Amino acid sequence: MTSFYERAILPRLLTCACGSPAIMRQRARLVPQAHGRVLELGVGGGLNxxxxxxxxxxxxxxxxxxPQLRNRASAAPRxxxxxxxxxxxxxxxxxxxxHSFDSVVCTFTLCSVRDPAAALAEARRVxxxxGDFYFCEHGLSPEPGVARWQTRLDPLWSRLAGGCHLNRPVADSITAAGFRLGSVEKAYLPKTPRFAGWNEWGAAQTKLSRAPNSG
Known part of the structure; x- marks a missing residue:
């Protein structure tokens, strides 16, 4: 059974945090690229x-x-x-x-899934x-000092933020899952604490099936 905090407070906090101006600008850059049959992982409050x-x-x-976030997504503007x-x-x-989808969109979701490798494997499967995997995720900073603080803060942050983790690698995890990375950009989000602000975004592709040999 979920707690009152998880049912009534956390969905509002997540929607507010994930709707910050810096994050919404990232959504506006990435999401319009999606095409065809689209699957969005962790649709949350429907901000995309x-x-x-x-x-x-x-x-x-x-x-x-x-269910609380799905209700919000159902009423979100589109x-x-x-x-x-x-x-x-x-x-x-x-x-x-x-092979059910042409695009998978994954924004600020890999930080909070239980098993990122399994989630990425499933994205490849469908x-x-x-097909194209469009991602925009916060994660492990390349700066050792910031990364150490991310690791120190992660246990408390995860409890307060619905299972969100600060120190998961982004692009490296996508590559390890068998995707071919295309364009990838990396930067700290403006007006965001550095321990929570490292952001990686771009697109990755599944491998095209080879045509059978002729002759």
Whole structure:
């Protein structure tokens, strides 16, 4: 059973924190690139929905394990021409067939899933060959001093922030999951504490299936 804090307070805190001006600018950069059949991992309060381009997207399926956040996502602003379905689910065990999506969008989600490697493996599984994985995540700083503080603060931060972790690597984890990284940008978010502000964003691709040899 979830606590009152998890049911009533945490969803509002997460929506507020994840809706900061710096983070919303990152969403506005990344999300419009999604195309075709789109899966959003950890749709949360639906803050990305306003940024999808209906002329590029067939539909968006957003999953999240939190009923409170799913309710917020269902009411979140979006284009009236955007087809959206909000469903219960966890990134580590997606309830979809192989190759079901052309794009997977993952923003500020890998920090809080129980098993990032499993979530990334599932994202690869449901993407069509040549599909795109769009990500924008905070994580482990490349600066040793900042990284040490992230590790020190992580146990307390995780308890207060719904399982969010400060010190998970981003691009390296995506590469280790078998994706081919395309363009990746990295920087500290402005007006954000450095221990929580290291951000990596960009796109990665699944490998195209090889055509069978002829002759």
């Amino acid at each position: 929905l306003a940024f999808y381009d209906p002329s590029r997207v067939d539909y968006v399926t957003g999953i999240d394990p939190s 284009s009236p021409n955007l087809r959206v379905a909000i469903e219960a689910g966890e990134a580590e065990a997606l309830p979809f067939a192989d 993407l069509a060959p040549g």
